[in-house]
Amino acid sequence: MGATMDGPIHVPQDGDAEALDYTKAAPPEEPVTPPGRWVKENLFSSTSNTIQTVIFGGLLLVLLRFVLNLVFSEENNWAAVATNVRLLMSYNYPAEQYVRIWFTVGALAAAAGLSMAAWQLHPRISVRRIGVNLLGTGGVLIVMGILTPGATPSSIRIGMLVIGAALLVIGAGLLFGTEDPHLKHVSFTAVLLTISGLIIAFLWLFPLGKYLFIDGEAIQEDGTVSATTKGPWTVTILILLASLFVGRAIGKAIGGTRPLRLAMGVWWVIGPAFLIFLVLRDPEFDWDYVLKVDLPLALAFGLGGGALLYALTKPTFADQARAVGAVLMGFAIFNWVAAFFGWYAMLQKVRFSFLALALFALAAPTFAGEKSARLRFAGMWLGLVAVGHWLITGINTPSTLDITAPPFLGGFVLTVSIAYYVMLASFPLGILLALARTSRMPIFRVLSTIYIEFVRGIPLITVLFFFSIMLNLFLPNGMAVSELAAVFTGYTVFSAAYMAENIRGGLQSVRKGQYEASDALGLTGVQRTGLIVLPQALRVSIPNLVGQAIATFKETSLIAIVGGFDLLRIADKTIPAQTAFIGQKRVGLLFICVVYWAFSYSMSRASRNLEVKLGVGQAR
């Protein structure tokens, strides 16, 4: 997004050092009350308050006891989950190819570290906050240790009590041993290093037990988790830390993080696709064909199209550009009609490229301007061709993976991949739909309204069924998409409609004065929307958008119904069918509950932090 927001007039953007000034003047800190007084004031201030505290505290304990009973019940066979962790995480990805999964995880960790450096994520964490968190966690662990049912292994109970007590002591020490704990801060780096160290120590020292697979038989052994688990995770954590420091060093060396932010922004859009289709899927390229056909095609479209677009964006060529765009568009549409009727053969890639080129040509007059802006526009096209052609080639090349049962994505990997790309794709689509719906042009408004209301009126599962069964019937002869791609498309279509309504809410919150002011500044429509209206609208929409993202993540479990092997289907159908765990559903379902919760809660927390940083909900 950063690249497109550059305009001739400098408008402060989020993340710009000077633009953040207003957030630096943070709201006054809330007055700190000592814990004793806080308890008295908030929990036992009056008789009715005390009664409520006791009743609901009791209910909370009963609930906790119920949950612990569920988790540590004698009927539960946690081996069902422990043995099947591999299945739950990556389904049937071949074990000898696991290095690909670890490479993916490592690449994501490196990108995360660099991004943390790029966006200068180093929140100031007060000693008080750490102390309170430790006290809270310690307290909960001790209560859990006391409440666990008798069947719980004593090692777990004692472990809970000991760790809980240790946390309590450390937390109390921090809270009461430090003077003015709310004013003292610990650096983010230190906290991160400590947590990483603890995770690594846990992996290498805690006797969780391990499973070996010999001829398909799972054999349990005592000791710490197997080296093939703890080794890669340790390396991953180290990569994360290292890339964080490298990123910071780069930022220092080039005197600013803007280039790094741009690079990471682009990476997060195309990087995961690279990881999925080229690393995880491992296509076996026919290099001869790639060199003879794919590469020349990409070059011809990239360079030829780039040159054409560069010429068309010359300010004096606006009329010619429209004419060329219209002709190209006509040709592209004819091309697709021809594809449906099978009039003549052509690589679908070429048809796509013509369509995209036509759209770019139509848009060219809008991007007319300085030489650098024109070059950037041509560059955008070049980038699109490079990424698009490479992705299509990669997807079409047969995979070399020796997989006993497709698809190659399954389990948690599938859930995350689908959720991530659905969110990513439906976001711009949602913005467009929202803009169209609030547009003054009737045709856009009507079309967008019809789309949104139609899609919102259909259950998601219907959309998924429709796309997984029907999509291929709508495609031209000889062209087909896989089940997963169909599901992804359907889900994106669905999600975009909701996204659009969330963003429309934000758009409506932008005052009319903002429009008038930008008109008064002489901004064009695109500049006004991109630089003035959308940033404000999106900022307001953050809570809703994150709500949508969480819903998207959770609803990926519906993929199970259209044939994907996501977490739910594995826990609900696959594991209970194994001879050793016939009918064992409960533990699997409990486990995926925890996974879903942990991720949703993290997203929720991240959005809270973002809201605080952007000052959402505060009067400005």
Place this chain on the structure above:
Amino acid sequence: MTRRGTTNRWRRAAGAVAALALIAGACGGDDDDDVATDEPAEADEPADADEPADADEPSDEPADAEEPSDEEPVDTTQGGSILDTVIDRGTLNCGVSGAAVAFSVTEADGSVTGIDADYCRAVAAAVLGDATAVTFTALTAAERFTAVQTGDVDVLMRNSTWTQSRDTDVGMDFGPTTYYDGQQLMAREADGFSPSSEVAEIDGAVVCTNAGTTTETNITELAGQLGIAITLQTFEDYDQVVDAFLAGTCDVITTDGSGLVGRKAVQQPEGENWVIFPATPISKEPLGPVYAQNDSQWADVVNWTVYATFIADELGITSADVDAALAGDFGPEAQRLMGGEGELQTVMGLSADAFYNVISQVGNYQEIWDANLTPVGLDREGSANAQWTDGGLIYAPPAR
């Protein structure tokens, strides 16, 4: 003012279109393949015909990706047999359940086991000489037959009952039954039931089963015929049925015998004895391979692969004895079956050692049974699945 407004509108429209272009391009990249049309002869793109990636399933089904694009995935009416497709592709696409105890199970390491999975391997061994050259597709009950008809799978081994309507209606054929199942009932011995109990004895009992299945219909019809009163409770899911039985909500549960035995073996609590009755099941559920209709070459291959495991079992040829059988130690029929003489296999379009590979790599019927059904407590002896020489129904035409 008006003029300016108009330009603005134009520009906004153009901007929106540009952004659409980006999306369209990106989406295209994500989902689609650059497949040529189906008329390579008229192609003006010379490379179309030998384009390596004209996939029907571009991203997920690597095996399919090698299929030539100038044909429908499976074209059984215009000459091409699935057999040729499978040999060209180098792997067999086999539809299984992936979640049926002892029939097809996805193990913790991602491998697929079970009697159905083993018959997939047997077909792959016969056609391709390699029992591991199978791509399993896990299908739900709802999508299994469509997958056969559309050619997504070459053969379906998904504990599917062979019925008249399925065989005649929906464009597919059934192969020889690999497992004779039948609906039975299970109750506690403490409630006065024994393996020799009759269905009439469940008068007044609470009977539980899955909702909307034929088992539900069968037991209701039978109760009506016998004039007994039962309280039928149905559950969405078989696991819930068993949980209800364990909790004592149900006196009797009913489903296919294989499902009952499996649960009894694993979930019967200590001190309780569950009994399965009546000895003759109340329904016939022959389970076997399913393949597309009107492809008799492929049908022969699948059928005779199954028969080969039956014959090997009948003649006592195990995976360890294949070389002896080939040498003639088990008689001339065994020798012919192993490809020692004659051209029994080659006329089918298979290599002479096709069934040698099946038996050596997968095993005979008894070996497949021992590997998959014995661990869940299913006994072959005395059941309908015994050899015909032992009074069962497992019977293969002679190999000559």
